[in-house]
Amino acid sequence: MHVFYPCVSTMFLLWLFVSIMSVFCHYSGYGLLNAYSPGDIIIGGLFPIHLQTNRTTTPGPLSCSEYDLRVFLRSQVMIYAIREINQRAGVLPNFTIGYDIYDTCGDVNFAIRATLQMLKNHQKCLVPNTFQSALPEPQTKAVIGERYSEVSIAVARVFALSSVAQISYSSTSEQLSSKLKFPSFLRTVPSDLYQTKAIAELVKLFNWKTVVIVGSDDEYGKYGSDSIADKIRKSKDICIEFTEILPDNFSTNNSQTSQRLAELVGKINASSAEAVIVFTKEANVVIIMEAAIKHKLNRTWIASDAWSTSENITAMPRIEMAGEVFGFISKRNEVPGFKDYVISMFNGTTNAILQNHLTQYPLCSNRSEENRGSNCSLTKQCLDPSCLASYIDQDESYYIYLAVQVIVEGLRSLLKCHNHLCERSTPFTALELLMEIKKVNFTVNTTRIFFDANGDPSIGYDILRWNMTESSTHIETIGHYWPDGKFKVPDDVVRSMHNVTVTAYNCSKTCKPGQELKKQSKLCCNVCVPCAEGEFSPGDGVECKPCSSRNYSSPERDICLEKTVDFLKWSDPFIIFLSVLGVIGIIVSIVFAILFAIHRSTPVVKAVGGYLCFLELLSLLLCFCLTFSFVGEPTKDSCKVGLPLFGIAFSLCISCILANLLQIFVGFSFDLKLGSWMKKLNQPLAVVTIVSGIQLALCVPWLYFYPPFPDNEAISSNIVLMQCNKGSPGFFIAMLGYNTFLALICFLFAFKGQTLPDLYKNASLITISMLLFLIVWIFFIPIYISLAGKYKSAIESSAILISSYSILGCHLAPKCYIMVFRKEINNENAITLYIRKHYEQRDMAVVKS
Secondary structure, eight states: OOOSSOHHHHHHHHHHHHHHHHHHTTOOOOOOOEEEEOOSEEEEEEEOSEEEEOOOSSOOOOOEEEEOHHHHHHHHHHHHHHHHHHHSTTSSTTOOEEEEEEEOTTOHHHHHHHHHHHTOOSSSSSSOSSOOSSOOOOSEEEEEOOSSHHHHHHHHHHHHHTTOEEEESSOOOGGGGOTTTOTTEEESSOOHHHHHHHHHHHHHHTTOOEEEEEEESSHHHHHHHHHHHHHHHTSTTOEEEEEEEEOTTTTSOSHHHHHHHHHHHHHHHHSOOSEEEEOSOHHHHHHHHHHHHHTTOOEEEEEOTTTTTOHHHHTSTTGGGGEEEEEEEEOOOOOTTHHHHHHTTGGGOOOHHHHHHHHHSOBOOOTTOTTBOTTOOTTSSBBOHHHHHTTOOSSHHHHHHHHHHHHHHHHHHHHTEETTEESOOSOOOHHHHHHHHHTOEEEETTEEEEBOTTSOBOOOEEEEEEEEOSSOEEEEEEEEEOTTSOEEOOHHHHHHHHTOOBOTTSOBSSOOTTEEEEEOSSSSOEEEEEOOTTEEOOSTTOOOEEOOTTEEEOTTSSSEEEOEEEOOOTTSHHHHHHHHHHHHHHHHHHHHHHHHHHTTTSHHHHHTTTTHHHHHHHHHHHHHHHGGGGSSSOOHHHHHHSHHHHHHHHHHHHHHHHHHHHHHHHHTOOOHHHHHHHHHHOOHHHHHHHHHHHHHHHHHHHHHHSOOEEEEEESSSSEEEEEEEOSOHHHHHHHHHHHHHHHHHHHHHHHHGGGSOOTTOHHHHHHHHHHHHHHHHHHHHHHHHHOOSTHHHHHHHHHHHHHHHHHIIIIIHHHHHHHHHOGGGSSHHHHHHHHHHHHHTTTOOOOOO
């Protein structure tokens, strides 16, 4: 025969089984409940008709307990399905199917013993006397079972040695999908991979934010709970408060179980979990639910397929005290004709498992019998056939029925059966049948059945909800889930879950507008926290987000409101005052220009530089006009023309004054060497061009690369100030520093020139005007830095006005006064006389030109 494992692994396993069977072949201890029927082809069956054993940590004889009526009926489903196949003409012509069914009691050791029994080949022991490298071909060609994943994992490794197809009707562990480990394992029930995905999707769909996971230390519970946890953690808005893994002996009544149960109930009761996911076998859940009823936990439970349809749990008194239950079960259906078969008292058939059942629980054939079990309870002396039929389930029973149909379909393909004839009559191996079963693709009733590469079927899940009342509990199907990820749940059910804003466990799910959900001291439970000033949240616990710089949050923090835009308005009293000063400065500058033009040939005009005074007045006129650029809402143009153009204009003004001072020094210089050097510098146009050109070279790059621009600054929560940003503080400081440097040079020249014979006091007046300029801008800097608000621009405008008025009033106004009111000194004779007196007082000779 073919062997799936490498030679070394095979030899090791064979040695292991030789050791095991050396015990089994000579041990005449306890037996297994077994039903056998001969046939040309034998199908094995593994069913935990008894749910528990008396196994303890102390070695000794084992016995089974906790008889399960539903699992008994499931074993009869297999027998019924095989009987129907044998009676149906043309399905397997000239072939009969037999069965070899064992009660495993849900115990791995019992299951392995049953497995070894099925794999024997008409011999006393599994391993023949002559040890060979391969096992003999087994009599059993396929096996249906086991129920529990832990047991299936154990026996699947044994069946793989002989390539016997094992088709489970209930084992859902993801581990069994590994074909490298379990090459001959298939199942008619979906893998937990899809069930755990479905549970995680349901948690997300119902808007549950915090959950608890309860599993068990076995292949089904441990891997299932781990898989759910991994999938839920991928959703960042769902929190697992804690995961509890129950010990494998939890269902046994001992002190350790009581202690763990008390701890679990206490943790669930203290948690903020909105749902408790219980992924373990039914026997464990019975204990948990009894405690939940006792302590009135009133939680929302999510049931795995192991207990979602358990009548042992739904029939518990006051089960509604435990809370609401949602669950998942593989797609269900009735086994056609089986209910009538049971009601007819099994239609006259018999088998060892049925006889054992009837010995312990006889059927009540007479309905008027006083001791008849009217409430369908096994505690009565007998059980009515119609009551017995009420224990038939529509999930595992149907998957057992499907498993039989799958094996038969594989046999028909292998034996080439059609038209009431099978072409092949030669013996076949279990491996050949396994290969054919893997390829089946057909429809049973309305169920399409085929296997993927992992041996998993294409069957989805029904989503269940327990409708619990004080009198009874009904299980309703509220939705569906398919392996491809499709989810179908009624909108009204989803809406009812989403409309829950705060759970019964004081854990906020949504918040009022202006609040957000945040984690606080508890591990998972979020609380509503008000948004900070300048932030908003529309509601439903959405994270607070900051408002833009032009907006502020409402008092409720639910929306952002437009901030009040503030700037220097024309109606401001201080601005009106400054504007009046600016207009007066413009008028005075124009008047002075007219006067200077009328008297342009007089000595007083020549004393201030001649034509240079017109450039000086033009620059002052421009400075007065620029003061208006600081008023009103800033624009790109108004910001650009403000300070940069002031710097250029004022440097032009000072350069004219500097050129005028050089003229005065040259005129009164009697040092031949110094006079020669001064005469070279006495080029007014060149001086003005160079001095103002340097400032121009500073301001043009400023305007081109880092121009001032309109900017807003939040000065309070609901007011934003519009003002001009300097663009580049470095260029601003350089511009202002250069003008200050020029003013300082003029001040020094003028101060030194006060000793010269100056009839019109030009040097003295320039000294005063430059001193005023320096004082203004020295005080301006700290005031400007410390001041906040819209009046910063007003301070800039004030500084420009004072600087312009200092020159206009101190330097030029006295000249206009002489031209209008002191005409007698505005001639050359008066100047000559003044100079002679000046030098005579100092005993210096004067040479008349």
